[in-house]
Amino acid sequence: MKGRILLYCAVCFCMSPLANAEDQILPSVVALDMAAIKNEGITVTFAKSGKVSRILPVISRVMPDTTRLVYIHSAGSGKVLDVLVQPGTSVHKGQALLRYQDHSLHGARLQAIQMRAALTAAIASRNDAAAAVLRAKQLVGQTLSLAELRRRQDILAQADATMRARQADVDTLGHRFNEEFNSSSEQSSRKQQDEVSTLISPVDGMVQTLDTSVAADLTPTTNVASVADLSDVWIVSDITPEQAARLQPGGLQTTETNDGAITSRIDTVDGMANPQTGLVRVISRVSNPTGVLVPGMVLDASLTERDSVTGMVVPSDAIQKIDVHNVVFVQVDKTHYRPVMVNIALDDGKHAVVSSGLKEGEAVVSHGSFALKSIIGLAGMDAD
Incomplete structure (x- = not known):
């Protein structure tokens, strides 16, 4: 409080009222001692030409x-066994979302057994055909004719084609196990007799939606969940x-x-x-x-x-309203500040564009300008 009284007295002694065109009375200068300047935390910036954009x-x-929003679908069809998350749950990559009884997985495993059996039979047939061709080559011209050799070679070629087809079937189903039943969003049980698959999160994120429940039916077209x-x-x-x-x-x-x-x-x-x-x-x-x-x-x-608007740019907190006028305080020297009325073209809340009243490079009080305005108000009240 004592510091405030000393500061106020300094202003009173330096007041020299001037009248502008609108008869607005402002002091010619406001004087502060160094202690008061430090007390009020007064800082000075320099007016410089620039532009400020309007803010919406x-x-x-x-x-x-x-x-980055991933929609989770099941690879197979079946029934939901457990739901392990809720909307809003934070999840990490690979975390289980739900488990379901995967009927498609059971069918695919049975199909895989049949395909491997068919491939085994095709390989055996091809080996028998190859052995028959080898024997024919040894006996051709003796007990076997050239026509018989060619017939056996045709049988071998057909056996080779059948074996390659069965191998392709096995590879295709293996790709399905690797890419569909086991993928970035699903893992199937490795136990041959187990039909359970688990839907997992492919990313670190948060569950946004969950559109299923325990005992609900699932199909590959069902949008089970989404993770962001x-x-x-x-x-x-x-x-x-x-x-x-x-x-x-x-x-x-x-x-x-x-x-x-x-x-x-x-x-x-x-x-x-x-x-x-x-x-x-x-x-x-x-x-x-x-x-x-x-x-x-x-x-x-x-x-x-x-x-944008172009003019002299100063911080918004340098602008003070005195009556109906916008005022800035220009530093005269280390302890004296001159109030100047200015026209504001634009103020975005951080920076203000002054269209008239300031020159390039003038030192303007930014932080602490409100204290200077308050002192003028106190001086005016005292004069009344």
Whole structure:
């Protein structure tokens, strides 16, 4: 309180009222001693020419990146035995989602037994045919004719073709076991008599949907669940077509969260409005390595418009309102500050564009300008 009184007295002694065109009374200078400057944490920045874009405030929501959203289907048909997760469950790659009695797996294993038996028989027939050809070659011209040799060679060729066909059948079914019944999203039991398959998560992420239950029927066309990889997410805003016309991909987006602001770029601005809502969707992809952004969250955000305003740029906190006028404090020397009325062309909340009243390079108080405004107010009250 003592520091405040000393600061106020310093201002009073330096007041030299001036009248502008609107008869607004401002002191010619505000003087502070070094102790008061340190107390108020006054900092100075320099006005410089530049441009600031207009900002569109929006309400945004977090959505999964659809390019990282995986829909889980079963390879076979059967009945659900256990459901091991719920929507919203965080899962890691390879984690079990549900188990089901896989009737298709049972049928495929029986088919595999038959195909291997057929291949074994085909190999035996081919070996017999090859042995018959070998004997014919030894006896041709003696007890066997050349025509008999050729007949046996034809039989061998047919046996070779049959064996290759049976081998292809076995390989095809083996590929099905490896790629369908055992894949990035499913694992089948390795026990020959076991018909249980397990659907697993192919990614680290979160279960978004789960559309099944215990004892429910499954088919390969059933969309059992969806898992979202949330290492990247979409921040989606719905705006009017008129607002969308002022945006462009690549523009800056700032999203406010409990952990601070997230800066990203606008990836897409839909070319057409949603026929049901009449709104245009704007998407910004954001990295989410720690998982703090969860689908369904609603956040405040701001979108940078394509048009900008040029002038002298200063921090927004340098601007103070005194009566109906915008005022900045220009540093005269280390302890003296001159209030100057300015015209503001645009203020985006962080930076303000001054269209008149400031020159390039002038030193302007940013942090602490409110304290200087308050001192003028106190001095005016004292004068009254």
